[in-house]
Amino acid sequence: MPSPVGASMGRREWALLLSLSVLWGGSFFFQKVAVAELAPFTLVLGRVALAALALRAAVAAGGLRMPAGARAWGALAVMGALNNLVPFSLLVWGQTRIPGGLASILNATTPIFSVVLAHALTRDEPLRAGRVAGVVLGTLGVAVMLGPEALAAPRLDVLAQLGCLAAALSYALAGIFGRRFGGRPPLVTAAGQLVATAAMALPLALVVDRPWTAAAPSARAVAAMIGLALLSTAVGYVVYFRLLAAAGATNALLVTLLMPATACGLGASVLGERLHAHQLAGMAVLALGLGAIDGRPARRLRTALRATRRATAS
Numbered sequence: 001m002p003s004p005v006g007a008s009m010g011r012r013e014w015a016l017l018l019s020l021s022v023l024w025g026g027s028f029f030f031q032k033v034a035v036a037e038l039a040p041f042t043l044v045l046g047r048v049a050l051a052a053l054a055l056r057a058a059v060a061a062g063g064l065r066m067p068a069g070a071r072a073w074g075a076l077a078v079m080g081a082l083n084n085l086v087p088f089s090l091l092v093w094g095q096t097r098i099p100g101g102l103a104s105i106l107n108a109t110t111p112i113f114s115v116v117l118a119h120a121l122t123r124d125e126p127l128r129a130g131r132v133a134g135v136v137l138g139t140l141g142v143a144v145m146l147g148p149e150a151l152a153a154p155r156l157d158v159l160a161q162l163g164c165l166a167a168a169l170s171y172a173l174a175g176i177f178g179r180r181f182g183g184r185p186p187l188v189t190a191a192g193q194l195v196a197t198a199a200m201a202l203p204l205a206l207v208v209d210r211p212w213t214a215a216a217p218s219a220r221a222v223a224a225m226i227g228l229a230l231l232s233t234a235v236g237y238v239v240y241f242r243l244l245a246a247a248g249a250t251n252a253l254l255v256t257l258l259m260p261a262t263a264c265g266l267g268a269s270v271l272g273e274r275l276h277a278h279q280l281a282g283m284a285v286l287a288l289g290l291g292a293i294d295g296r297p298a299r300r301l302r303t304a305l306r307a308t309r310r311a312t313a314s
Contacts, residue, residue: 026227041089064185105142111172122179142261143282
């Protein structure tokens with residue numbers, strides 16, 4: 001599959017990226033509510049199983065066919081493990097031990113892993129100075145935006161932090177591996193990887209969590225799991241695979257930088273929450289990072305400077 005990663009993203013790709021940041025940004029809220037009553041693997045199973053059912057129905061309604069053959073399902077199982085089972089489990093477990101804000105900062109390192117791995121494992125996503133600087137600036141912007149309160153927790157769990165970093169690494173590997181599905185409809189790929197993930201998550205939930213021994217969850221926890229499954233997972237992955245096919249792995253994973261910013265923006269516009277100075281400063285640093293990654297502002301500045309020099313010389 002040809003990858004357009006080396007080029008700037010267009011308006012359509014940026015619109016997909018922003019939409020995905022809203023859908024996935026809500027996952028931290030939904031997880032924090034649901035994990036208070038549901039064990040980690042049980043929550044992961046409920047999330048992917050409900051999303052798989054919804055997308056499987058959408059595939060049938062759209063007249064599409066699910067893939068056939070062991071090779072196709074083997075690839076979807078690898079994608080499901082890298083993109084769902086491993087990172088979902090690690091992030092949910094991590095949020096039982098560290099604040100959600102810190103988990104989102106650690107998750108925002110995904111593009112750093114992606115830039116390095118894409119350079120090492122692909123031929124068409126080279127390591128460029130502007131891209132590296134942009135990703136570092138973006139990650140710094142996320143940390144500034146969330147502020148010191150994101151780190152405020154007694155005796156922060158180092159293993160939980162390492163787990164969230166491992167989840168970011170897994171997402172980066174999934175973005176690169178997912179390039180092979182570019183010729184398949186995004187709806188089919190999203191449904192297939194979720195079906196495979198549900199099959200892998202079922203025995204883990206039964207053996208580790210033993211959900212039949214737990215108390216029945218409240219309506220609030222069930223509603224959070226449904227939102228996590230249908231919005232953040234089912235709809236989110238359709239958008240993700242469309243973006244991955246159009247913009248490539250590194251650009252698609254920039255969503256992890258935008259997720260905290262969209263969460264703050266939604267809180268201010270929908271819930272009436274006040275934006276603090278450090279949040280605005282962090283968003284400004286994040287915008288600089290995204291501009292460096294996109295490359296167009298720098299190119300326009302160089303073009304304007306050349307035009308100025310030519311006009312002065314003449």
